[in-house]
Amino acid sequence: MMNSMTTSPTVAIAVPLEAELVESIRAAHPSVTVLYQPDLLPPERFPADHAGDPDFRRTPEQEERYWAMINQAQVLYGLPNESPAGLAQVARQNPHLQWVQAMAAGAGGAVKASGLDLESLQKFKVTTSAGVHALPLAEFAALGILNGFKRSAELAVDQSNRIWPELRTPTRLVSGSRLVITGLGEIGLETARVARALGMKVSGTKRTVEPLEGIDEVAGNDGLAGLLATADAVVNTLPGTPYTERLFSREIFAAMKPGTVFINVGRGTVVDEDALLEALDSGQVSYACLDVFAVEPLPQESPLWDHPRVMVSPHTSALSAAENRLIAERFSANLGIFLAGGELPHLVDPVHFY
Template sequence: MTQTEDRLRVVAAVPLDEELCRLIERIEPRVEMISDPSLVPPMRWPADWEGDPSFSRTPQQQADFEAMVDSADALFGIPDVSPAQLARTVAANPRLRWVMTTAAGGGGQVKAAGLDQDALDRIVFTTSAGVHAGPLAEFAVFGVMAGAKGLPRLRADQDARVWPQRWEMRQVDEMTVLVVGLGGIGAECARRFHALGATVWGTTRSGRPVDGVSRLIAPDEIAQVAGEVDAIVVTLPGTEQTHHLIGEEVLEAVRPGAILASVGRGTVIDERALLAALDDGRIGFAAMDVFEKEPLAQDSPLWSHPSVLVSPHTAARSSKEAERIARRFAESAGRLLDGEPLRATVDTVEFY
């Protein structure tokens, strides 16, 4: 896309309210939004991009859907949130120049499409990374607070109608919190923990300073500092480089009773190593919104572990999510048309 092109034909390849299509056009008048609600599955709840799984297309509807997405300069969402459909569309549509995934971790979907280098060079892929930062940071704060205030103990005493002797709770403003990953989510976590008075450390590969973070840690130094922190907040995407980064080495090095909150991708944490750390008290409490495999298996010990809070990957869910993503899309469309770099581009080497 060059600066001389003043229009962008965008197809909504996932369910998107007509109101939000028009919002995108109002924010960026050079965009023409194309959508057909009859060709995409209806949402079951806000920002349900996959839509109702019982939805199916007739052969003619499938042909119409493919013709629609194949006419696009840019796509709002991956068609059917399916890597296979993305691969088909890329091959069929040489005019396609930009795809914005509705998932913050959309790089994994792009990788799964198995696109060749020519396609990766031709098309800019961006994600909604950062849109979910506020809600996920709130869950991270909630998780650390729940551990600091002894939520499992409070719940057990309440269920048993026991009024115990008073006991000391931990104070967040006396804690050191290590945020693993200082991207959009991590930076928002850091900001909120700093506002609560915590000392905040964070991992970074770039070494760039982040507001509220007093110490920057290289990713390969996490085990070396794990024994110096009171809580670890994991915000990283799931890549080959981050797989089981929080594993046996780190979890053996933590300060006994450390709190863990996970809001990135579940594959970053080795759940077997985590269970061992929970069982012997190295991890005193874990608030988990994401897991290695989802839904969490019925026989997973995490369900019933007294020191674990299980959240079904729902911490980012918000009635405002779709609007936030639509606004991000409109802003990015303007940047694309003006020849400016886009935010949250997918690294097509590591796919995050």
């Protein structure tokens, strides 16, 4: 780890980023060398398009310049080429690498997919952008809850068919209902804050079971079924790890109250999708709002596409026009910690990849 008494590091901007945000990093840390060559980075197709245009190609000369820039830096802003393969390549080629700031909140999946062994991963640190996406994800979760309680899917079908039902169907009241959040980290706690503003009573799960302000009950994953018995809605924010894979199993869906609304903004591997479909068909789950899936893009043959009580979002709920600015601000703050020799937040565990 660097400290204030050592030579300041070189930072390489490895992914697309607006020039003014690069300048903001330089202004905040004038002693740091920030390498930024925008002609070597693919253009963004939309705000916070960290991978950039997939049709972008570097010339052989540009490719050589790109990796020369990456391999002389101690710190990277983004995974090279925003890919696990890029991370594996820089780990092999850059003996100076000390820290990589990833763009994703769930960057552990990309670190795992790099195929690097534990010895290699212990030579440098990877931090995620966890927390940057908390508010947009919480707002999306609230959208899912409201959609489920207010029958938006049924209303859309009636509208498309120009049907004005003879008998009016009441909707459910969100205020006073019970929400369970799996994963009371930054995203989960922000979701809880938004849900409480809607009048919901919130409980949830956490690896370290401890009292949390504003949360009625906290349990571990082994206590999830008990929490679900009285829940009206469930929001999953958990990352994909060996410990969370298919946590939402047939048994867990069976533990829910009939008519539960289910939202997933964590990772798709946390849910057994066949079990979810069974729960939807039986009415155990009345509505599912899904931003993530076990396989992405969601295969064309998946029944989730056509299910009348499912909303499919293409893993975009965390995106906002402010994302690049927020990640750059997070990186700049982390860079200050790094220079002072402090402990970086949101480190990816090189063993469990969360």
